[in-house]
Amino acid sequence: MNADQTEALIGMLFTFGLLVLMVLPSVLGILRDRRIDRSIREAQQAHRDQESATREPEAQKSSSRSTVPSTATWYADGRRSKKLVSS
Structure with a gap:
């Protein structure tokens, strides 16, 4: 191994060491x-x-989902009521 190879090896090890110190x-x-x-x-x-x-056993519910109507339901209800009023 000549001097150039030794310098390259030292440089690579130093660079790898810095990388490890930054990533660690x-x-x-x-x-x-x-x-x-x-x-x-x-x-x-x-x-x-x-x-x-x-917890004491409670009555079984049909669903664990919320019973609040969705936006689509609110929109459809509003359109139905308008349609009934206009006719």
Whole structure:
């Protein structure tokens, strides 16, 4: 290995080292966020399980969806009423 190759190798290692130093904090932050998200999900699941265990059985509902009419329903109701008034 001659001097040019040695300099190139040192330059590449230095560049790679700088890259690792710049990327490392963001990778550590991503890993930390994932760990926190996982612990929050586990706590929420435990809370839901605890609530469902302490809650008395309620009457079964036909649907868990909201019963509020959609925008299309409101629009159709408005048009129907106008049509009835005009005829």
